[in-house]
Amino acid sequence: MQMRYRRRRVRAAALTLTVTLGLFGAACSADDSGGGSAQQFTYWSMWQEKEPQAKVLAKALADFEKESGIKVKVEWQGRDNVTKLLAALRTDDVPDLIDQQYFTVSNAIVKNDQFKDLSDVHDMEIPGESKTVRQVIPEKYDQFTTTANGAQFLIPYEVIGYSIWYDAKTLPDVADNPPKTWQEFADVLARSKASGRNPIALDGDIAGYAEFWTATALSRTLGPGGFYKLVSDKQASGWNNPGVRNALAAIASLAKQKYFIPGYDSSKFPAIQTKWAQNQADFLYMGSWAPTETGTLAAPGFKYRSFNFPTFGSDESLPASVIGFAVPKSADHAEAAQKFIAHFLHKERLSKISSEANNLTPRSDVEVPEQLEDVNELLQEKKLSKITDGVLGDFSDFDKKVFQPLNLQLMTGKITPDEFIDQITTGQRDFWAGHRS
Amino acid sequence: MTLATPPVGEPRHRRGSPRGTGAFDRSRRRLYLPFVVPALVLYLAFVIGPTLAALWISFHRWDGVSDMRWNGLDNYSALFDDPTFRTALANTLIILVVAGAAIFAISFVLTMIVREMRGRSFIRSVLFFPHIVSAIVLSIVWGFIFEHNGTVNTILSTVFGTEPIPWLNADNLFLMILIGTVWISTGLYVTIILAAVDRIPRYFYEEALLAGANAYQRLRFVTLPLSWDVISVAAIFWTISSLKIFEFIYAFGGTTNDMPPPAVWNSALFVYGESFGGRSPSYLFGYASASAILMLVLFTALIVVLRRLLRRDSIEF
Incomplete structure (x- = not known):
């Protein structure tokens, strides 16, 4: 009798478990976004809570809540916030505001028309400033933030300029007279090598960093948009151009002349850029985050200076990228999110991206940290071009599978420029021929 | 040496009465559904469902958000033309x-050595240790050990005065991944095989020794036949887990935001690389699903073949 009772109890427990699991599943699938009131919005940030940008944004969000009465639900998701957004777009739980580098946003939600056109934000007045957003965000950034049809998918709040960094304390001659053409740069490198130094630092395990060199050399040669056109050609016919060959030979010669610091092909990031900051190599081609990223490990008295990537002809644009806000098309509280965008672009708030997070902003009236003065000058004076000419964002699959591996071989002296041209021509044709998915 | 093998055709074990008619069996049958349903529901929802969904997605072009567009078998034929996939497939099979x-x-070597050692439970724990620690942590440690100025090169240059060896460059990276995989996994298989070997009565070994059998012969004629059922399960287990190796390659070959170079991708990394992976993901969900389905089919076939090859009548002792 007791046995039967116990068994019945076990059965009841098992059934309860089944029902509970079922209910749990149902609860998980229910909409927990808590939407409804227009006086709130959800923000999925690309920053993690301890990063300086997150601290600046958190302060601005708190001010915004106080001033506008709009509640903000913020999630510090980190760099894969856009990947998570992509999954969320098929549910009801879509954030109202996200931020990321322009190409990450365009790659995820622009081609498939999942973004909200933010052109209206340009006309919004920045609270506390008698200026509109358009008046403080120069048009030179539109190439990063608008689609071919002119729709605005991003409002930038941080700018990245890519330049060649060095320590002015160790290299005062370079500081006095930074090289402008590739030939001048090659002379500087040769002198560096001759004096027993390592001319260039490169963390070769990040294929994207190696790509900066070749992609910039090619877009300098062909002009902005030229490299993009070259790789989008299904016949891959442009690689035999003498200018292209010349640029590739220039990059290949860096490896041939052993200008890269030993171990650049077999270290783990950030080992090599740390060596650069400790004066074991002279130059580092990197985004404007370089001083922040290497600052704590830099040699005493290290004076961060940088110059524009040398020219191969007439193009002297500054390779750049922007980070900004975007609003998904299906966001419920887009208006509230847009209000915050305008709020954040106020000079006083945005300048903290510069003064506290040590990065550049799109507002030209914001003071920049000392170590970013050179790159900021380039930013203000030169035309801008997209880093890797936009190839990394728009042709990411090709870039990752065809261009980057061959480029690494070129930059480690495994193949000659001619072999590179042969292999990329075949690889590019095959890629586009098989690119049906 | 006489070994009792059950006559073919007869059940090896009798489990209760053939059609239980007693009160115990009836109530046990009543408990069957409540216990099976939760697991079955979860399994259907999280394993069978997604697998079928992946099969369906693999016949489409899909960026994860827009409507799927029917693509027939195009994803599959594109895979065979894709050198990166062929490399990933080859790497998976090499692993x-x-x-x-x-x-x-x-x-086997370690089993033979450890079997006869004192303090073998301690040694077993030491061997098992790499399997307990997260592959991500191990891959980071390996990065420090083998990089240009890492521990190994420092020791080599101090002791022998050699130039640093580029362990992690493009030529050596996959070999290092293979070695790392062996290092991480061996402890688990030593433990499994050792447990099987522990069941073998000592007198078989004593008799073999008296008969003058050397270590290889003891392995060939005693250990292998008497632990064959466990070894064949371990082989199947390895086949399945080798397909799923991901984090060691990802963390060892890649960096925070970047995938490892495509030359070291295996099929699991290929799926990730074509969907969410990298600084600027490809979002080719149809293509990635096709590769995953293809690998599932290939490995299912492999396992069926392997099971047939490894099938032996089990030996009772």
């Missing part, structure tokens, strides 16, 4: 066969 052979060879 399966080469790393697998190394793991089992080393496991």
Whole structure:
């Protein structure tokens, strides 16, 4: 009798478990976004809570809540916030505001028309400033933030300029007279090598960093948009151009002349850029985050200076990228999110991206940290071009599978420029021929 | 040496009465559904469902958000033309066969050595240790050990005065991944095989020794036949886990935001690389699903073949 009772109890427990699991599943699938009131919005940030940008944004969000009465639900998701957004777009739980580098946003939600056109934000007045957003965000950034049809998918709040960094304390001659053409740069490198130094630092395990060199050399040669056109050609016919060959030979010669610091092909990031900051190599081609990223490990008295990537002809644009806000098309509280965008672009708030997070902003009236003065000058004076000419964002699959591996071989002296041209021509044709998915 | 093998055709074990009619069996049958349903529901929802969904997605072009567009078998035919996929497939099979052979060879050797050692439970724990620690942590440690100025090169240059060896460059990276995989996995298989060997009564070994059998002969005529059922399960287990190796390659070959170079991708990394992976993901969900389905089919076939090859009548002792 007791046995039967116990068994019945076990059965009841098992059934309860089944029902509970079922209910749990149902609860998980229910909409927990808590939407409804227009006086709130959800923000999925690309920053993690301890990063300086997150601290600046958190302060601005708190001010915004106080001033506008709009509640903000913020999630510090980190760099894969856009990947998570992509999954969320098929549910009801879509954030109202996200931020990321322009190409990450365009790659995820622009081609498939999942973004909200933010052109209206340009006309919004920045609270506390008698200026509109358009008046403080120069048009030179539109190439990063608008689609071919002119729709605005991003409002930038941080700018990245890519330049060649060095320590002015160790290299005062370079500081006095930074090289402008590739030939001048090659002379500087040769002198560096001759004096027993390592001319260039490169963390070769990040294929994207190696790509900066070749992609910039090619877009300098062909002009902005030229490299993009070259790789989008299904016949891959442009690689035999003498200018292209010349640029590739220039990059290949860096490896041939052993200008890269030993171990650049077999270290783990950030080992090599740390060596650069400790004066074991002279130059580092990197985004404007370089001083922040290497600052704590830099040699005493290290004076961060940088110059524009040398020219191969007439193009002297500054390779750049922007980070900004975007609003998904299906966001419920887009208006509230847009209000915050305008709020954040106020000079006083945005300048903290510069003064506290040590990065550049799109507002030209914001003071920049000392170590970013050179790159900021380039930013203000030169035309801008997209880093890797936009190839990394728009042709990411090709870039990752065809261009980057061959480029690494070129930059480690495994193949000659001619072999590179042969292999990329075949690889590019095959890629586009098989690119049906 | 006489070994009792059950006559063919007869059940090896009798489990209760053939059609239980007693009160115990009836109530046990009543409990069957409540216990099976939760697991079945979860399994359907999280394993069978997604697998079927992946099969369906693999016939489409899909960026994860827009409507799927029917693509027939195009994704599959594109895979065979894709050198990166062919490399990933080859790498997966190399891991399966080469790393697998190394793991089992080393496991047998270690089993033979450890079996006769004192303090073997301690040694067993030490050998098992790499399997407990997260592969991500191990891959980071390996990065520090083998990089240009890492521990190994520092020791080599101090002791022998050699130039640093580029362990992690493009030529050596996959080999290092293979070695790392063997190192991480061997402990588990030593433990499994050792447990099987522990069941073998000592007198078989004593008799073999008296008969003058050397270590290889003891392995060939005593250990292998008497632990064959466990070894065949371990082989199947390795086949399945080799397909799923991901985090060691990802963390060892890549960096925070970047995938490892495509030359070292296996099929699991290929799926990730074509969907969410990298600084600027490809979002080719149809293509990635096709590769995953293809690997599932290939490995299912492999496992069926392997099971047939490894099938032996089990020996009772």
